[in-house]
């Protein structure tokens with residue numbers, strides 16, 4: 357083992373350093389890495405994103421009812437964070453993100469279905485009216 361004080365190599369189990377006499381058996385109480393106090397902070401003191409912009413966008417563009425759910429959770433992020441509820445703010449942030457994606461996914465699927473219906477309708481109209489239909 358190496359002396360913590362001067363770095364000299366000593367025999368394992370030696371009580372003191374052969375070079376400087378520092379005790380080898382006791383760990384250094386001031387060793388870095390064993391930071392005392394503090395305590396775990398789940399979010400590291402950084403407010404989680406509230407996804408409010410995304411929630412509003414999916415509400416307007418994709419799916420209104422699910423977007424509103426997302427907006428509700430997004431609003432809870434700020435209110436819970438401001439009241440000191442870090443865990444609640446984090447959970448609300450996760451829920452806002454989840455409902456944003458659900459609303460977005462449903463909106464995309466709904467739009468795809470709408471496009472498919474339009475394509476089918478145009479195709480049927482085109483097939484029925486022939487090439488001379490000319491649109492409207």
Ligand SMILES: [Zn+2]
Pocket residue numbers: 359360361362363364373374375376377378
């Ligand atoms: Zn030493």
